[in-house]
Amino acid sequence: MTTTAQGPIPTSMRASVLLEQGVIEMQERPVPTPGDGEVLVRVGSVGVCGSDVHYYKHGRIGDMVVTAPIVLGHEVSGTVVGVGRGVSEDRVGDRVALDPQVPCRQCRQCKTGRSNLCPFMEFYATPPFDGTFCDYVTAPADQAFTVPDSLSDESAALLEPLSVGLWAAHKADVGPGDQVLIAGAGPIGAMCAQAVRARGVTDVVVTDFVDSRRERITSFGASRSLHPVADAAEIAEIRADAFIDCSGATPAVVSGIRSTRGGGTVVLVGLGAEEMPLPVQLIATREINVTGVFRYVDTWPRGIALTTSGAVHLDDMVTARYPLEQVEDALNADSDPLSMKAVVVVNPSQD
Structure with a gap:
């Protein structure tokens, strides 16, 4: 060598x-x-x-x-x-x-x-x-x-955590005119919000318990942010095209699934409990697609282009x-x- x-x-x-x-x-x-x-x-x-x-x-x-x-x-x-x-x-x-x-x-x-x-x-x-x-x-x-x-x-x-967001957005398969619900306004939630924005999604709703995170997430792709408990009724009325969980919390996952439209997609990014109860009858009758995210494939060129262009911060x-x-x-x-x-x-x- x-x-x-x-x-x-x-x-x-x-x-x-x-x-x-x-x-x-x-x-x-x-x-x-x-x-x-x-x-x-x-x-x-x-x-x-x-x-x-x-x-x-x-x-x-x-x-x-x-x-x-x-x-x-x-x-x-x-x-x-x-x-x-x-x-x-x-x-x-x-x-x-x-x-x-x-x-x-x-x-x-x-x-x-x-x-x-x-x-x-x-x-x-x-x-x-x-x-x-x-x-x-x-x-x-x-x-x-x-x-x-x-x-x-x-x-x-x-660009590495952005790659997680880009892969989640890819798995969600969303675009202009779609609505995306994201649970968790931490770093990965922010990366996912920016990633779906870069795919043309303008209605990005993010939920989190922490006030400072909800306030900050609107600077990183969210069009609005909601409190999981105080705004539960509003969240329950959502029928998102895709739900991306970045929290790993069982209540957030279940709530997000219930707020996903028929034929929509649920993407599990956060790692919480190894097992959790899910509303399987609702998943079946709405034909909701449930998938996960484990790392990424070929995301660096896209991430570099998006960051260089200013589409992602x-x-x-x-x-x-x-x-x-x-x-x-x-x-x-x-x-x-x-x-x-x-x-x-x-x-x-x-x-």
Whole structure:
């Protein structure tokens, strides 16, 4: 393999490591070497995802369990500083956003366009694979998407959660003239609202219990926001073309299904209880399509185009920034109801 760089690449780097549930430690680790078809990326910014928080606070998400020290973080941007064999040295210096998925590319799911469901997936910060709260990472060259200089490092990193919203909007299959109901006005709810707006939907109703979130969500795609209890009667009258749940709360899911028109679509994004009772007779008699979202497929080019054009706003979602040494504070930022999106600035831009 060959490695090139603009300036020397150090042999060691900083890494913020989750040792066990609730315990973070800064460590010095070797800088990884890019393999065949890979690039070495100097990490710029990393967004904090709810999954990172869950691993930190609970040590697991469903059957994905932290059993050994792991580096968290998967919403990442940076700069290519080295390449492996088979990758053009012209890529050195590219500012990139990384798709954190590494599917096998050989199984039936991969071969039929469902690579996000690859049973052999390697995904940043999902046990046992390390993530990006560190100075350098490697990635397949075709998963490192070049971003224009008009996009900040933070916007480039947040293309990952935007991808969740874009995939949810794709699964909802909505467009101009449709109405969309979204439960949850947090970061993913805001990404979904912006994503359906980008598909031409103008009637986007978002529900949330938190006053500050309901007030803020109208800046991120919602045409109006409602309180799940105080506005329950109004919500019950809605017959949305699609309902997208970003809360994972059983009452929200059931309410949303009841507010979906016949032949409409329910998209489950939030992960709550492993099992929940659903109004199956209503689902059957209304012929409601119920589906889920697990990651995404081929969303980065679309996300870059939408963000560059101004159709989607990501920088405005950032409410707190932390250096790498304060990852633990970043993981606790969601305790503030005014927080929307925390970002870890690993290596500030040189610009």
